[in-house]
Amino acid sequence: MRLGVLDVGSNTVHLLVVDAHPGARPVHYSSIKTTLRLMQYLQPDGSISDAGVERVMETLRIAKAHIDKEQLDELMPMATSALREAKNGEKLLKRIRKEIGINLQVMSGPDEARVTFLAVRRWFGWAAGRIMLVDIGGGSLELAIGNDELPEHAMSLPLGAGRLTKMFLQSDPPSETDLSNLRAHIREQLPPAQEAFGQRKRADQFVGSSKTIRSLARLAGSVVDGVGPDDLISLSRWRLDDWLPRMAQIPADARRALPGVTQDRAFQIVAGGYVLSEVMHAFDIETLNVSPWAMREGVLLDYLDRLPQSIEKPATKR
Numbered sequence: 001m002r003l004g005v006l007d008v009g010s011n012t013v014h015l016l017v018v019d020a021h022p023g024a025r026p027v028h029y030s031s032i033k034t035t036l037r038l039m040q041y042l043q044p045d046g047s048i049s050d051a052g053v054e055r056v057m058e059t060l061r062i063a064k065a066h067i068d069k070e071q072l073d074e075l076m077p078m079a080t081s082a083l084r085e086a087k088n089g090e091k092l093l094k095r096i097r098k099e100i101g102i103n104l105q106v107m108s109g110p111d112e113a114r115v116t117f118l119a120v121r122r123w124f125g126w127a128a129g130r131i132m133l134v135d136i137g138g139g140s141l142e143l144a145i146g147n148d149e150l151p152e153h154a155m156s157l158p159l160g161a162g163r164l165t166k167m168f169l170q171s172d173p174p175s176e177t178d179l180s181n182l183r184a185h186i187r188e189q190l191p192p193a194q195e196a197f198g199q200r201k202r203a204d205q206f207v208g209s210s211k212t213i214r215s216l217a218r219l220a221g222s223v224v225d226g227v228g229p230d231d232l233i234s235l236s237r238w239r240l241d242d243w244l245p246r247m248a249q250i251p252a253d254a255r256r257a258l259p260g261v262t263q264d265r266a267f268q269i270v271a272g273g274y275v276l277s278e279v280m281h282a283f284d285i286e287t288l289n290v291s292p293w294a295m296r297e298g299v300l301l302d303y304l305d306r307l308p309q310s311i312e313k314p315a316t317k318r
Helices: 050-070 081-085 089-099 109-124 161-168 176-189 191-198 211-220 237-248 269-282 295-305
Strands: 002-008 012-019 027-035 074-079 131-136 141-146 153-157 205-209 222-224 232-236 287-290
Touching: 002 050, 002 295, 012 050, 012 295, 027 050, 050 089, 074 081, 074 295, 081 089, 081 109, 109 131, 109 141, 109 153, 109 205, 109 295, 131 211, 131 269, 141 191, 141 269, 153 191, 161 176, 161 269, 176 191, 176 269, 205 211, 211 232, 211 237, 211 269, 211 287, 232 237, 237 269
Parallel strands: 002 074, 131 205, 205 287
Antiparallel strands: 002 012, 012 027, 131 141, 141 153, 222 232, 232 287
Protein backbone atom coordinates (compact mmCIF):
# COMPACT_ATOMS: atom_id res chain seq x y z
CA MET A 1 0.00 0.00 0.00
CA ARG A 2 1.09 3.56 -0.58
CA LEU A 3 1.17 5.70 2.57
CA GLY A 4 1.94 9.35 3.14
CA VAL A 5 2.91 11.37 6.19
CA LEU A 6 2.43 15.12 6.02
CA ASP A 7 4.51 16.78 8.72
CA VAL A 8 3.73 20.46 9.31
CA GLY A 9 6.60 21.49 11.54
CA SER A 10 8.06 24.75 12.73
CA ASN A 11 10.61 24.94 9.93
CA THR A 12 9.24 22.90 7.02
CA VAL A 13 6.18 21.23 5.56
CA HIS A 14 7.34 17.76 4.55
CA LEU A 15 5.38 15.11 2.67
CA LEU A 16 6.94 11.64 2.86
CA VAL A 17 5.46 8.89 0.66
CA VAL A 18 6.37 5.22 1.07
CA ASP A 19 5.27 1.81 -0.12
CA ALA A 20 4.72 -0.40 2.91
CA HIS A 21 2.81 -3.23 4.51
CA PRO A 22 2.74 -4.69 8.03
CA GLY A 23 5.93 -6.50 8.93
CA ALA A 24 8.04 -4.89 6.22
CA ARG A 25 10.45 -1.99 6.13
CA PRO A 26 8.81 1.07 4.49
CA VAL A 27 10.31 1.70 1.05
CA HIS A 28 10.81 5.34 0.08
CA TYR A 29 8.74 6.43 -2.91
CA SER A 30 8.89 10.23 -2.89
CA SER A 31 9.50 13.21 -0.63
CA ILE A 32 8.47 16.84 -1.04
CA LYS A 33 9.62 19.55 1.36
CA THR A 34 8.79 23.27 1.48
CA THR A 35 10.52 25.71 3.84
CA LEU A 36 8.09 27.38 6.25
CA ARG A 37 10.06 28.95 9.15
CA LEU A 38 6.88 29.50 11.10
CA MET A 39 8.71 30.75 14.20
CA GLN A 40 9.58 33.92 12.30
CA TYR A 41 5.88 34.73 12.09
CA LEU A 42 5.09 34.37 15.79
CA GLN A 43 3.92 37.60 17.40
CA PRO A 44 4.49 38.73 21.00
CA ASP A 45 1.02 37.52 22.04
CA GLY A 46 1.82 34.01 20.80
CA SER A 47 -0.30 34.15 17.65
CA ILE A 48 0.82 33.58 14.08
CA SER A 49 0.81 36.81 12.06
CA ASP A 50 -1.45 37.28 9.03
CA ALA A 51 1.60 36.87 6.79
CA GLY A 52 2.45 33.64 8.59
CA VAL A 53 -1.08 32.31 8.19
CA GLU A 54 -0.94 32.94 4.45
CA ARG A 55 2.48 31.28 4.28
CA VAL A 56 1.06 28.18 5.96
CA MET A 57 -1.87 28.11 3.53
CA GLU A 58 0.49 28.52 0.57
CA THR A 59 2.76 25.65 1.61
CA LEU A 60 -0.18 23.36 2.32
CA ARG A 61 -1.73 24.05 -1.09
CA ILE A 62 1.59 22.96 -2.61
CA ALA A 63 1.55 19.82 -0.45
CA LYS A 64 -2.09 19.08 -1.36
CA ALA A 65 -1.28 19.18 -5.08
CA HIS A 66 1.40 16.52 -4.54
CA ILE A 67 -0.89 14.45 -2.30
CA ASP A 68 -3.54 14.36 -5.00
CA LYS A 69 -0.98 13.09 -7.55
CA GLU A 70 0.33 10.24 -5.40
CA GLN A 71 -2.90 8.17 -5.20
CA LEU A 72 -2.34 7.39 -1.53
CA ASP A 73 -4.11 4.59 0.29
CA GLU A 74 -3.81 6.56 3.49
CA LEU A 75 -2.54 10.02 4.50
CA MET A 76 -1.43 10.82 8.04
CA PRO A 77 -1.33 14.63 8.35
CA MET A 78 0.45 15.85 11.49
CA ALA A 79 1.19 19.25 13.02
CA THR A 80 3.71 19.79 15.80
CA SER A 81 4.74 22.46 18.31
CA ALA A 82 4.30 25.70 16.31
CA LEU A 83 0.62 25.12 15.51
CA ARG A 84 0.06 23.32 18.80
CA GLU A 85 1.09 26.36 20.83
CA ALA A 86 -0.05 29.25 18.61
CA LYS A 87 -2.82 31.35 20.09
CA ASN A 88 -4.73 31.26 16.80
CA GLY A 89 -3.69 27.70 15.97
CA GLU A 90 -7.17 26.19 16.25
CA LYS A 91 -8.64 28.85 14.00
CA LEU A 92 -5.94 28.17 11.41
CA LEU A 93 -6.54 24.41 11.60
CA LYS A 94 -10.23 24.95 10.86
CA ARG A 95 -9.38 27.14 7.87
CA ILE A 96 -7.02 24.47 6.55
CA ARG A 97 -9.76 21.83 6.83
CA LYS A 98 -12.31 24.05 5.10
CA GLU A 99 -10.22 25.52 2.27
CA ILE A 100 -7.67 22.77 1.56
CA GLY A 101 -9.35 19.65 2.84
CA ILE A 102 -6.52 18.47 5.07
CA ASN A 103 -7.47 17.55 8.63
CA LEU A 104 -4.21 18.09 10.50
CA GLN A 105 -3.86 16.13 13.72
CA VAL A 106 -1.95 18.12 16.32
CA MET A 107 0.57 15.96 18.17
CA SER A 108 1.47 16.60 21.78
CA GLY A 109 5.14 16.84 22.72
CA PRO A 110 5.15 13.47 24.52
CA ASP A 111 3.41 11.86 21.52
CA GLU A 112 6.13 13.25 19.24
CA ALA A 113 8.72 11.70 21.53
CA ARG A 114 6.80 8.40 21.67
CA VAL A 115 6.54 7.80 17.91
CA THR A 116 10.10 9.02 17.33
CA PHE A 117 11.32 6.59 19.97
CA LEU A 118 9.47 3.78 18.16
CA ALA A 119 11.25 4.67 14.90
CA VAL A 120 14.64 4.77 16.61
CA ARG A 121 14.06 1.43 18.32
CA ARG A 122 13.08 -0.23 15.03
CA TRP A 123 16.15 1.23 13.30
CA PHE A 124 18.69 0.17 15.94
CA GLY A 125 16.93 -3.02 17.07
CA TRP A 126 16.82 -4.79 20.40
CA ALA A 127 20.61 -5.21 20.46
CA ALA A 128 20.88 -1.48 21.17
CA GLY A 129 19.73 -2.16 24.72
CA ARG A 130 18.29 0.68 26.76
CA ILE A 131 17.98 3.84 24.62
CA MET A 132 17.75 7.52 25.45
CA LEU A 133 16.40 9.66 22.61
CA VAL A 134 17.28 13.30 21.94
CA ASP A 135 15.28 15.02 19.19
CA ILE A 136 15.62 18.74 18.42
CA GLY A 137 12.90 20.27 16.28
CA GLY A 138 12.21 23.84 15.30
CA GLY A 139 9.91 24.53 18.23
CA SER A 140 10.71 21.93 20.87
CA LEU A 141 13.16 19.41 22.30
CA GLU A 142 11.88 15.87 22.86
CA LEU A 143 13.53 13.41 25.25
CA ALA A 144 12.59 9.79 25.90
CA ILE A 145 14.09 6.69 27.52
CA GLY A 146 13.25 3.01 27.72
CA ASN A 147 14.03 -0.64 27.07
CA ASP A 148 11.09 -1.39 24.79
CA GLU A 149 9.45 -0.03 21.63
CA LEU A 150 7.55 2.56 23.63
CA PRO A 151 9.43 4.75 26.12
CA GLU A 152 8.90 4.42 29.84
CA HIS A 153 9.25 8.19 30.13
CA ALA A 154 9.00 10.97 27.54
CA MET A 155 8.86 14.74 27.76
CA SER A 156 8.96 17.86 25.63
CA LEU A 157 10.69 21.16 26.40
CA PRO A 158 10.34 24.50 24.53
CA LEU A 159 13.95 24.39 23.34
CA GLY A 160 13.55 24.12 19.58
CA ALA A 161 16.26 25.54 17.32
CA GLY A 162 13.95 27.94 15.47
CA ARG A 163 12.27 29.15 18.66
CA LEU A 164 15.57 29.94 20.39
CA THR A 165 17.04 31.60 17.30
CA LYS A 166 14.12 34.02 17.25
CA MET A 167 14.28 34.59 21.01
CA PHE A 168 18.02 35.06 21.54
CA LEU A 169 20.15 35.37 18.41
CA GLN A 170 19.41 38.97 17.53
CA SER A 171 22.49 39.64 15.41
CA ASP A 172 23.98 37.75 12.49
CA PRO A 173 26.42 36.30 13.30
CA PRO A 174 25.32 36.20 16.95
CA SER A 175 27.19 38.27 19.50
CA GLU A 176 28.86 36.84 22.59
CA THR A 177 26.02 38.35 24.64
CA ASP A 178 23.45 36.59 22.44
CA LEU A 179 25.21 33.26 22.90
CA SER A 180 25.66 33.75 26.64
CA ASN A 181 21.94 34.52 27.07
CA LEU A 182 21.05 31.51 24.92
CA ARG A 183 23.18 29.15 27.01
CA ALA A 184 21.78 30.55 30.26
CA HIS A 185 18.20 30.02 29.07
CA ILE A 186 18.85 26.42 27.99
CA ARG A 187 20.46 25.66 31.35
CA GLU A 188 17.45 27.12 33.18
CA GLN A 189 15.07 24.84 31.26
CA LEU A 190 16.89 21.52 31.64
CA PRO A 191 16.79 20.76 35.43
CA PRO A 192 13.23 19.25 35.42
CA ALA A 193 14.34 16.83 32.70
CA GLN A 194 17.59 16.06 34.53
CA GLU A 195 15.63 15.25 37.67
CA ALA A 196 13.05 13.09 35.87
CA PHE A 197 15.58 11.10 33.84
CA GLY A 198 18.09 10.96 36.68
CA GLN A 199 15.64 8.83 38.68
CA ARG A 200 15.80 6.14 36.01
CA LYS A 201 18.44 3.64 35.01
CA ARG A 202 21.04 5.10 32.68
CA ALA A 203 20.77 4.26 28.98
CA ASP A 204 23.09 1.85 27.20
CA GLN A 205 22.96 3.94 24.04
CA PHE A 206 22.16 7.59 23.35
CA VAL A 207 20.50 8.36 20.03
CA GLY A 208 19.79 11.66 18.30
CA SER A 209 17.23 12.20 15.56
CA SER A 210 15.89 15.18 13.58
CA LYS A 211 17.37 17.12 10.69
CA THR A 212 19.19 19.51 13.05
CA ILE A 213 21.11 16.68 14.72
CA ARG A 214 21.82 14.94 11.43
CA SER A 215 23.23 18.20 10.06
CA LEU A 216 25.45 18.69 13.10
CA ALA A 217 26.65 15.09 12.85
CA ARG A 218 27.59 15.49 9.19
CA LEU A 219 29.49 18.63 10.12
CA ALA A 220 31.27 17.46 13.26
CA GLY A 221 30.62 13.72 13.49
CA SER A 222 32.25 10.57 12.24
CA VAL A 223 31.20 7.38 10.47
CA VAL A 224 31.78 3.91 11.92
CA ASP A 225 30.70 0.46 10.82
CA GLY A 226 26.97 0.16 11.40
CA VAL A 227 24.37 -2.57 11.33
CA GLY A 228 23.33 -3.87 7.93
CA PRO A 229 23.94 -1.83 4.79
CA ASP A 230 23.98 1.55 6.55
CA ASP A 231 26.94 3.05 8.32
CA LEU A 232 26.44 4.48 11.78
CA ILE A 233 26.99 8.21 12.15
CA SER A 234 28.03 9.33 15.61
CA LEU A 235 28.67 12.72 17.15
CA SER A 236 31.02 13.20 20.07
CA ARG A 237 30.54 15.99 22.56
CA TRP A 238 34.08 17.30 22.22
CA ARG A 239 33.81 17.55 18.42
CA LEU A 240 30.53 19.43 18.72
CA ASP A 241 31.94 21.82 21.32
CA ASP A 242 34.98 22.39 19.12
CA TRP A 243 32.82 23.31 16.11
CA LEU A 244 30.20 25.48 17.83
CA PRO A 245 32.18 28.68 18.49
CA ARG A 246 33.61 28.60 14.96
CA MET A 247 30.20 28.02 13.38
CA ALA A 248 28.69 30.81 15.47
CA GLN A 249 31.12 33.31 13.92
CA ILE A 250 29.84 32.57 10.41
CA PRO A 251 26.85 34.56 9.04
CA ALA A 252 23.74 32.47 8.37
CA ASP A 253 23.94 32.84 4.58
CA ALA A 254 27.49 31.46 4.59
CA ARG A 255 26.75 28.48 6.85
CA ARG A 256 25.10 26.59 4.01
CA ALA A 257 28.60 26.09 2.57
CA LEU A 258 29.50 23.95 5.61
CA PRO A 259 29.27 20.16 5.20
CA GLY A 260 25.80 18.88 6.07
CA VAL A 261 24.21 22.30 6.66
CA THR A 262 21.32 22.83 4.25
CA GLN A 263 19.86 26.17 3.28
CA ASP A 264 16.65 25.64 5.24
CA ARG A 265 18.61 24.88 8.46
CA ALA A 266 21.46 27.39 8.16
CA PHE A 267 19.68 30.15 10.07
CA GLN A 268 18.91 27.97 13.12
CA ILE A 269 21.77 25.47 13.22
CA VAL A 270 23.75 27.49 15.79
CA ALA A 271 20.91 27.51 18.32
CA GLY A 272 20.30 23.82 17.66
CA GLY A 273 23.97 23.09 18.25
CA TYR A 274 23.98 24.89 21.59
CA VAL A 275 20.85 23.02 22.69
CA LEU A 276 22.48 19.71 21.81
CA SER A 277 25.72 20.65 23.56
CA GLU A 278 23.92 21.60 26.76
CA VAL A 279 21.83 18.40 26.67
CA MET A 280 24.93 16.25 26.19
CA HIS A 281 26.66 17.98 29.11
CA ALA A 282 23.56 17.85 31.33
CA PHE A 283 23.07 14.11 30.82
CA ASP A 284 26.79 13.28 30.61
CA ILE A 285 26.52 12.01 27.03
CA GLU A 286 29.95 11.53 25.49
CA THR A 287 28.74 10.15 22.15
CA LEU A 288 25.40 10.38 20.37
CA ASN A 289 24.55 7.90 17.62
CA VAL A 290 22.37 9.37 14.88
CA SER A 291 19.17 7.77 13.61
CA PRO A 292 18.08 8.38 10.00
CA TRP A 293 14.53 7.55 11.10
CA ALA A 294 12.57 10.05 13.18
CA MET A 295 8.99 11.17 13.77
CA ARG A 296 7.60 10.67 10.25
CA GLU A 297 8.85 7.09 10.11
CA GLY A 298 7.50 6.52 13.61
CA VAL A 299 4.03 7.68 12.54
CA LEU A 300 4.14 5.24 9.62
CA LEU A 301 5.30 2.35 11.80
CA ASP A 302 2.66 3.10 14.41
CA TYR A 303 -0.04 3.06 11.70
CA LEU A 304 1.22 -0.24 10.26
CA ASP A 305 1.33 -1.83 13.71
CA ARG A 306 -2.38 -1.12 14.12
CA LEU A 307 -3.37 -2.87 10.87
CA PRO A 308 -4.53 -6.51 10.78
CA GLN A 309 -1.57 -8.79 10.13
CA SER A 310 -1.42 -11.05 7.07
CA ILE A 311 1.07 -13.65 5.89
CA GLU A 312 0.39 -12.66 2.29
CA LYS A 313 2.49 -9.83 0.89
CA PRO A 314 0.27 -7.13 -0.70
CA ALA A 315 0.82 -6.24 -4.33
CA THR A 316 3.03 -3.20 -4.89
CA LYS A 317 1.54 -0.21 -6.67
CA ARG A 318 2.92 0.65 -10.06
